[in-house]
Amino acid sequence: MNNLADSRNGTASSGDDIAVRFDAVTKRFGDATALREVSLSVRSGEFMTLLGPSGCGKTTLLNLAAGFFSPDGGEIRIDGARVNDVPxxxxxxxxxxxxxxxxxxxxxxxxxxxxxKVRHIAKKERDRRVEEVLALVRLAGMAGRKPRQLSGGQQQRVALARALVISPKVLLLDEPFSALDKNLRASMQVELREIQRKLKVTTIFVTHDQGEALSLSDRVAVMSDGRIRQLGTPEEIYRRPCDRFVASFVGDANVLRGRLDGFDGAHSTVAVGTARVKVPEAPLRGVALSTPVDLFVRPEQLKIAEICAPSAFGGRVAAQVYQGGHVDLYIECAQSASDRLLVRSAGQDAMTRWPVGAEVGMIIGIDDAVAFPVP
Amino acid sequence: MNAQPFLRPFTAPAVLCTVGLVAAMAAVLQFSLRAYVPGSLEPGGFTLANFSDLLKPLYAKVFLDTVWICFLTAICTLFVGYPLAFALVRTQNAILKSILLVIVVTPLFLGEVVRTYSWIIVLGNNGFINSVLMNLGIVRQPIQFMFTTFGVVVALVHVTMPVMVVMLAAGLSHIDRDYQKAAESLGAGPVRTFLTITLPLSMPGVVAGVTTAFAWTFSAFATPQLIGGGKVNMISNLVYQLGFASFNFPFAASLCVAGLALTIVVLTVLRLAARPLDDLKAH
Incomplete structure (x- = not known):
């Protein structure tokens, strides 16, 4: 497979090159605006995911990169060349x-x-490269089959092979896993990522599945309403969501009602009941003290402690769900903005230690939650 | 069957129609095997003479002409209808779509005789085409369109076009647009995309259209009768002449039976030839 990787290196070498650049791109369909001045730079060899609910503009952005329609404003560049008018x-x-x-x-x-064939590559070379890419997607020996004789996963590999064999400047993936069942999807994701890394092909991947986005991407652009809400590594997106939309769209989140209690250098302190939680300061910059805020915390960041533990806030176990690898505890809590809090406990002993009806305390570590002013 | 209590009463009209059709077919078949008694409307005894008479050059030629005219018409209709069907399916412009639809569908509402008369006006020696050509000085003598195979085929193409366009449009609209996008993403320009993707994938529609056009033309009567004027004869014209000019019902019946058999044979051959395309239909 060196051949495919080599031909890529010919056009792009170091990781800092920008392979695809969207510059203030706007797209309207009739009265509806699908994209509002979106700017995004995809680095060479990067796996960039466009994540968002349906209608957020992610597919429109991908189609603009593909050239299936042209933008109403702004500029699209591939490998530095403006492609707005390139079919x-x-x-x-x-x-x-x-x-x-x-x-x-x-x-x-x-x-x-x-x-x-379209590129007028000689038959012998063509056959060699087809064989090579079939081996890469582990479909050697399937060359003679018709697509309908293949399973969903095999069809997907053929589609990937067909897109990769031409050594594209950028690989565009439009929700490729949505038609596969859960187990197959997981293994195909791993395979796609391995192949993408091996060939170092710049990839733009569109999905509405946040789990897929977090596990595959180098960087994720979270989109809604035709705008990019946050651009960052999966960890940044998950741990440091920049606004309420990103916090609730990406991953599970518990929402607690609290009040802004004070600033402390890089942190703000939020009062939740009697407890004090330290959160990143940035989203609360400029907010007055005592303003009501919502505290977003991931189920696995919420730690159960004894009720009397310092800086803990109280609740009562309402239900336990054994999930095999972990235990989900549903806890009733006065400070919860929804009805129950979800606590994901990795320990198997949670079933016996925190039975239904037990009064428990919960603590949140420094920077393990983010807070936004109540809108 | 038991789950559909209304099925039985609703089947009754269908059964009635079927009985009528089968009885009529049986009558035609029966007539075709009877001897012709000149000067009498009553047929004579059973005989196979009618069918052996079909092999006479005079009649065999009409069969061959019919197949040839049907073939020409089907092919010409395909070439005229394909671009129309393609534009009809692919245009995003609602007004253009409506205009195309009107052009395609209105011939259906005019009836064969009216359409044929309009072609007489266009194709006649003093007709539209000849007047224009002569006034422009391109020809001195009018070109003979009437009473020629060419004239008959032109009119038949117009008669058959709506059916062809509808069949082709159905086939074309079933082609997923993502195939075209995929071809473009792989570097194929519009012409190559059409030739290597859209056209092959539309073949089931093409076969259906050609087959239907062929069968449709086979039964044409008014058009060859009026434009052919006795010089271009198709099977139905021959049946008419024998049945209603000579009152030779047995021979007319045998012509009908033979024509029906020929249609079935030709359609079966077309169907078998198109079998490799069955793969495409699922998509």
Whole structure:
């Protein structure tokens, strides 16, 4: 597979190069604005995920990169060249569709060779590269099959092979895993990531599945209403959501009612009942003391302690759900903004230690939660 | 069956129609095997002579002409209808779509005779085309369109086009647009995308359209009768002449039976030839 990786290195070398740049891109469909001045730079070799609910504009952004329609404002650059007016077939992209869109009248090999044939690559070289990429996606020996004779996972690999064999400048993936069942999806994700790393191909991946986004990406752009709400590594997005939307869209979150109690250098202190929780200061900058705030905390960051522990706030175990690897505890708590808090306890002893009805205390570590003013 | 209590009463009209059709077919079949008694409307005894008469060059030629005209019409209709169907399915412009639809569908409402008369006006020696050509000085003598195979085929193409366009449009609209996008993303321009993706994937629609157009034309009567004017004969014209000019019902019946058999044979051959395309239909 060195060949595919080498041909990529020819066009882009160091990791700091920008492979795809969106500059204040706006797109309207009739009266509806799908994208509002979106700017985003995807580094060469990076796995960038566009994450958001349906209608947030993520697919529109991908289609603009592909050239299926052109922006109403702003500029799109691929490898430094402006492509606003370059038709799809001259953009040197590879795209994988939600339904794979394998040509039903062609065999696996013919599907994969299509892009090479278009590029007038000689038959011998074509056959060699098809074989090579089939081995890469672990489908050696399937060359003669028709797409309908393949399973969903195999079809997906063919679609990936077809997109990769032309050594595209950027690989565009439109919710490729949505048609697969859960187990297959997990293994395909791992495989995609391995192949992407091996070939160092710049990748833009569109999904509404936050788990998928967190596990695959180098960076994630969380989108809603045609805007990018936050751009960062999966850890930044998960641990330091910049606003309420990102905090509630990405991962599970408990919401606690509290009051801003004070500032302390890089932290703000939020009072939740009698407890004091230290949170990152940035989202609360400029907010007056005693302002009501919502505290977002992940289920696994909420630690159960004895009721009398210092800086703990109290609650009562309402239900236990054994999940195999961990235990989910549902806790009734006066400070909760929703009805119950979810606490994810990794210890197997949680079932016996915190039975239903037990009064417990909960503590939140420094920077283990984020707070936003109540809107 | 028991789960549908209304099925039985609702089947009754269908059964009645079927009985009528089968009885009529049986009558035609029966007539085709009877001898012709000149000067009498009553047929004579049973005989196979009618069918052996079909092999006479005079009649065999009409069969061959019919197949040839049907073939020409189906192919020409395909070439005229494909761009129309393609534009109809692919255009985003609602007004253009409506205009196309009107162009395609209105011939259906005019009836064969009216449409054929309009073609006589266009194709006649003093008709539209010849007047224009002569006034422009391109030709001195009017070109003979009437009473020629060419004229008949032109009119038949117009008659058959709505069916063809509807079949092709159905086929084209079932092609997922993502195939085209995939081809473009792989570097294929619009022409190559059409030739390697859209066209092959539309073949089931093409086969359905050609087959239907062929069968549709096979039964054409008014158009060859009026534009052919006795010089271009198709099977139905021959049946008409024998049945209603010579009152030779047995021979007319045998022509019908043979024509039906020929249609079935031709359609079966087309169907078998198109079998490799069955893969595409699921998509």
């Amino acid at each position: 799809t077939y001259r953009r040197e992209i590879g795209m994988m569709f939600q339904n794979y869109a394998l040509f039903p009248h062609m065999s696996v090999a013919e599907n994969i060779a299509y892009g090479l």
